[in-house]
Amino acid sequence: MKIAFTTKGTGWETMMDPRFGRTEYILVYDEENESFNDFDNRDTTNEAHGAGPRTAQKLFELNPDILITGNGPGGNAARVLEQAGIEIFTGAREMTVKQAFEAYKAAKLEQFNNS
Amino acid sequence: MDIAIASGKGGTGKTTLATNLASYLAEKDKVVLVDLDVEEPNSGLFINGEIVHEMDKFKMIPVWNKDCSLCGLCQEVCNYNAVLHLGVHIMVFSELCHSCYACSELCPDSALPMKPKKMGRLKHLQHGKLSFVESRLEIGQEQAVPLISQTKKYINENFYQEIIRIYDSPPGTSCPVIEAVKDVDYVILVTEPTPFGLHDLKLTVEMIRKLDKRYGVVINRFGIGDEGVSTYCREENIAVLAKIPNRRAIAELYSRGELVYKHFNDVKEQLDLIIRSFDQLVVGESV
Incomplete structure (x- = not known):
C-alpha cells in the first residue's frame, strides 16, 4: 500500500501541511519496502489559480492508494483525485507525519467524500 | 471621452460617485454609465430605465x-x-x-474544439439622456476579465466615443480593474480619508502609474479619519478633484437607492468641480 501525505518537509518527524493544493511537499510512503519518496511542491506558490488541480495531477502521477491531508482538497482537485481512484483522509493537522500515520491506522481520521 | 471610477479599497463610494455624476451630466448631455464590477454590479439599483437590450454573454472553452x-x-x-x-x-x-x-x-x-459557455448577462437600459449598461457574472464563474472585455466591446460598438462614457470599475488592483481602466482617458480614484483608505489608494496609484493613465482623486466621506490622504496627494502632486462630505443623510439616501446630488447642493457643487476638470482635460488634449 502506498500512502501520500501533504507535509512541510521530509521524514517521519516533519509536520503535516494542512493545505492540499499549496502543500509544500508530498511524501509517499511505501509500506511494502518501508521507504519514502518525496516531491517538492513549493513552486505552486507562483500559481495565482489552479494550484489544487495541479497538485492533484502530481498525485495522479505518483499513484498512491491513499492520501492523508489536513483540510481536504477543493472541488476541482477532488474531481481529479476521484478520477485517480485515491482514497482521501482528512483532519491530519498540527501533527507530525508519524502521528498522522498512527491516527490513520487507529481510524481517527475522517474519510473525505466529494459528493 | 472614457472615464473610469476606481478605488483600491471597496466601499469608498465608486458607485455613489458614478451614478450621481452620470445622472447629473445626463440632465444636459447624452451620457453612458457602464457597470464593469461584474462580480457584484450595483449601479443599476440607482437607475430606473427602460430595457433596450438584454443578451447572454459567452466565453469559449475547450471541450x-x-x-x-x-x-x-x-x-x-x-x-x-x-x-x-x-x-x-x-x-x-x-x-x-x-x-x-x-x-x-x-x-x-x-x-x-472551442465551444461557447455562458458566463454572464448584459443589460442595456435607457433613462432620458442616460444610457446604462451592466454585465453580471453567472454564479460559479471565476473569471471577470472576459465579461468586462466583452462589455467594453458592446459599448464601443453601440456608443460614439465623443459622448462621456463613465465606467464604474471593480475594486482592488488586480486583473479585473486593470481590464476596466486600461483603455480609458481618465481615471477617478475614490478614497476615504482614513489610514485604510490611504493604504489602498497608494497601491492603486502605483497601478495607474504603471498603466500611464491620467488620474485624479476624489475624497469621499471627507471629515472623518485624518490628514493622511490630503498630505499624500499634496506630496505626490496628485490632483484632488473634489471632497464629498461625510454625512449620515447621504448614507441614508444611498441605502434607499436615491441619488444624493438631488438633495444636497454642496454635493452638486463637488460634482461641478469634477466636471470642470474634465473640460480642462479636453482643452489640454487639443493643445
Whole structure:
C-alpha cells in the first residue's frame, strides 16, 4: 500500500501541511519496502489559480492508494483525485507525519467524500 | 471621452460617485454609465430605465472530444492549470480557462474544439439622456476579465466615443480593474480619508502609474479619519478633484437607492468641480 501525505518537509518527524493544493511537499510512503519518496511542491506558490488541480495531477502521477491531508482538497482537485481512484483522509493537522500515520491506522481520521 | 471610477479599497463610494455624476451630466448631455464590477454590479439599483437590450454573454472553452493520442501537449501549454492530462483522460476546468485557445490550436489531433459557455448577462437600459449598461457574472464563474472585455466591446460598438462614457470599475488592483481602466482617458480614484483608505489608494496609484493613465482623486466621506490622504496627494502632486462630505443623510439616501446630488447642493457643487476638470482635460488634449 502506498500512502501520500501533504507535509512541510521530509521524514517521519516533519509536520503535516494542512493545505492540499499549496502543500509544500508530498511524501509517499511505501509500506511494502518501508521507504519514502518525496516531491517538492513549493513552486505552486507562483500559481495565482489552479494550484489544487495541479497538485492533484502530481498525485495522479505518483499513484498512491491513499492520501492523508489536513483540510481536504477543493472541488476541482477532488474531481481529479476521484478520477485517480485515491482514497482521501482528512483532519491530519498540527501533527507530525508519524502521528498522522498512527491516527490513520487507529481510524481517527475522517474519510473525505466529494459528493 | 472614457472615464473610469476606481478605488483600491471597496466601499469608498465608486458607485455613489458614478451614478450621481452620470445622472447629473445626463440632465444636459447624452451620457453612458457602464457597470464593469461584474462580480457584484450595483449601479443599476440607482437607475430606473427602460430595457433596450438584454443578451447572454459567452466565453469559449475547450471541450475534449476523446478522439486523441493523449500526448499531453494541452496540459503543457496551459498556463492556468485548466487542462489536465490524467492517464487516459483529458480534464478541462472551464472556470480556470482564460480562453487563450493554445491547447485547442496546438492539439495535433484537433481533439479540443472551442465551444461557447455562458458566463454572464448584459443589460442595456435607457433613462432620458442616460444610457446604462451592466454585465453580471453567472454564479460559479471565476473569471471577470472576459465579461468586462466583452462589455467594453458592446459599448464601443453601440456608443460614439465623443459622448462621456463613465465606467464604474471593480475594486482592488488586480486583473479585473486593470481590464476596466486600461483603455480609458481618465481615471477617478475614490478614497476615504482614513489610514485604510490611504493604504489602498497608494497601491492603486502605483497601478495607474504603471498603466500611464491620467488620474485624479476624489475624497469621499471627507471629515472623518485624518490628514493622511490630503498630505499624500499634496506630496505626490496628485490632483484632488473634489471632497464629498461625510454625512449620515447621504448614507441614508444611498441605502434607499436615491441619488444624493438631488438633495444636497454642496454635493452638486463637488460634482461641478469634477466636471470642470474634465473640460480642462479636453482643452489640454487639443493643445
